[in-house]
Amino acid sequence: MDGLAYIREMADNIQHEPGASAPSSATTTATGIPADSAYPAWLSGLPAWARPYATLSRFDRPIGIWLLALPCWIGLVFTAVGTGFSPMIFVWAWLFFIGAIPMRGAGCTWNDIQDRAIDGEVARTAARPLPSGQVSLSQAYIWMAIQLLAGFFVWIFLPLDAKIIALLAMPLVIAYPYMKRVTWWPQAFLGIVFNVGVLIAAATLDQVRAETILLWFGLICWTIAYDTIYATQDIEDDALIGVRSTARLFGDRAVLGAFGFHLAAAGLIALAGLAIGAEQVGAITIIAFVLHGVWQAFRMRNARDATALAVFKSNVWAGAILVAGFAVAALL
Numbered sequence: 001m002d003g004l005a006y007i008r009e010m011a012d013n014i015q016h017e018p019g020a021s022a023p024s025s026a027t028t029t030a031t032g033i034p035a036d037s038a039y040p041a042w043l044s045g046l047p048a049w050a051r052p053y054a055t056l057s058r059f060d061r062p063i064g065i066w067l068l069a070l071p072c073w074i075g076l077v078f079t080a081v082g083t084g085f086s087p088m089i090f091v092w093a094w095l096f097f098i099g100a101i102p103m104r105g106a107g108c109t110w111n112d113i114q115d116r117a118i119d120g121e122v123a124r125t126a127a128r129p130l131p132s133g134q135v136s137l138s139q140a141y142i143w144m145a146i147q148l149l150a151g152f153f154v155w156i157f158l159p160l161d162a163k164i165i166a167l168l169a170m171p172l173v174i175a176y177p178y179m180k181r182v183t184w185w186p187q188a189f190l191g192i193v194f195n196v197g198v199l200i201a202a203a204t205l206d207q208v209r210a211e212t213i214l215l216w217f218g219l220i221c222w223t224i225a226y227d228t229i230y231a232t233q234d235i236e237d238d239a240l241i242g243v244r245s246t247a248r249l250f251g252d253r254a255v256l257g258a259f260g261f262h263l264a265a266a267g268l269i270a271l272a273g274l275a276i277g278a279e280q281v282g283a284i285t286i287i288a289f290v291l292h293g294v295w296q297a298f299r300m301r302n303a304r305d306a307t308a309l310a311v312f313k314s315n316v317w318a319g320a321i322l323v324a325g326f327a328v329a330a331l332l
Contacts, residue, residue, distance in 0.1 A: 037061070052134035053143050056112060057105030063313050065097075067226075068104045068194060070319035071219050072096035075201030077323055078215055080330035081276045083206045092204055096197065099154035106147035107173055107193075113140050114177035122237040161203040169196040181242075184249040187231065191223030211275040218268030225261040225293070226315040228254055229300060232308045255300040262293035269322065278329035285325025292318045 037043055039060045043051050058064055073096065076089050112119065112130050120131035129135040135143075155166055172193045179186035195216055202212040224246060231238070231247035232254050238245055250257035266286050273282030296311050 038063075052129040056109050056129045056135060056140060056143060057147065058108045059105065063316060064104050064108065065100050066316045067223075067319065068197065069097045069100040070316070070323065071195040072100070072197035072201045073323045074215070074219065074319065074326065075198035075212070076205060077326040077330050078198070078272070078276065078278075079202045079205045079212070081273075081278050081326060082209075082211075085327075085330040086205075089205070092201070095154055095157060096201065099151055100197075102147040102150035102154075106144050106151060107176075109140055109144040109147065110174070111177045113137065113144070118241060118243060121241045122234055124234060124237070158200070159204055161207070162200045165196065165200050165203055165208070169193060172196075180244050182244075184244045185224075185246060186244065187224045187227040187246045188220065190227055191220035194223055195219040209276075211272045214268055214275065215272040218265045218272060221261045221265035221268060222315075222318070225258045225265060226312055226318075228258040228261070229296065229308055230312040232300075255297055258300070259293055259297040262296070263290065266290045266293070273326070273329070278326060281325055281329040281332060285321060285329075288321045288325070289318060292321060 037055070037060045043054060043060050046054055054060060073093055076092055076096075077085075080086070080089060112128055115125075116128075116130040116137075119125035119128050126132065130137070130140055155163060158166065172189070176186070176189055176193055179189040183189070198216050198219055199208050199212060202208045228246045228250065231245040234243075234245070235247050235254075237243075238248055246257060247254045266289050269289070270282065270286045273279075273286070278285075292314070296314065299307050299311050
């Protein structure tokens with residue numbers, strides 16, 4: 001029996017699993033779909049047995065896929081400023097996007113496995129498949145393995161240097177769920193993990209240079225900024241259960257802190273662009289990036305609770321600004 005067939009059989013019989021709990025009626029719909037799903041209609045169109053797995057991987061919340069793929073694309077066009085724009089960039093861009101789907105899904109699954117007890121105590125996450133009992137722990141591990149296998153088929157196409165960087169990042173991915181328990185800066189750790197794609201992309205096209213490391217640091221600051229915004233949604237629940245975050249650390253100044261890191265990101269990315277020769281276009285790009293940060297801060301200041309998720313999602317456009325800017329610089 002293959003893995004997917006095994007998962008389906010186990011999903012059909014989950015009510016017989018020892019220790020499986022009933023789904024939370026308060027935070028899930030009648031079909032077991034989380035009430036805060038970004039695409040509930042899409043989830044409803046899936047077979048009932050598949051919905052918890054799509055939810056476990058956040059396939060109904062594609063923002064994470066974009067935020068994982070964007071650093072890879074930024075790394076590609078940034079490196080091309082110094083090496084020249086090649087049609088192969090489009091091939092690598094598609095490959096990185098394809099790889100981002102299962103790897104982000106595997107990361108979310110691993111995070112949910114480790115956080116299943118915590119998620120059950122937080123209103124926004126109590127409906128996730130593990131704390132709500134829609135899947136068992138063994139099913140979640142099998143599903144994670146299937147996604148890692150899919151990611152492996154993308155990994156084999158990478159050059160040796162890029163393969164090594166990807167492998168070196170895996171222990172950091174494994175450690176990430178524990179960071180919120182031991183440090184006030186899990187957002188910084190997420191930034192290190194989520195933006196390693198910029199190093200992989202640089203190694204794919206040429207090599208990792210000093211400018212690439214500077215760019216990586218800039219993107220880490222960007223992640224701290226947008227994930228601080230995201231974490232403001234859970235400040236009260238996190239305080240009750242002892243989960244740490246930069247949003248809790250900054251408290252009432254969370255919006256100011258996020259904006260400060262957005263500015264730090266802009267400064268580091270600007271220095272990287274200057275070092276690699278993207279002067280005029282790079283300056284315009286950074287100005288647009290900063291203006292997006294100002295817009296985010298303004299929206300959060302006026303209606304933090306109501307707009308945190310929307311502002312967080314808008315960072316896809318912040319990343320797109322960097323991709324477009326460095327792509328133009330590379331073409332010119």
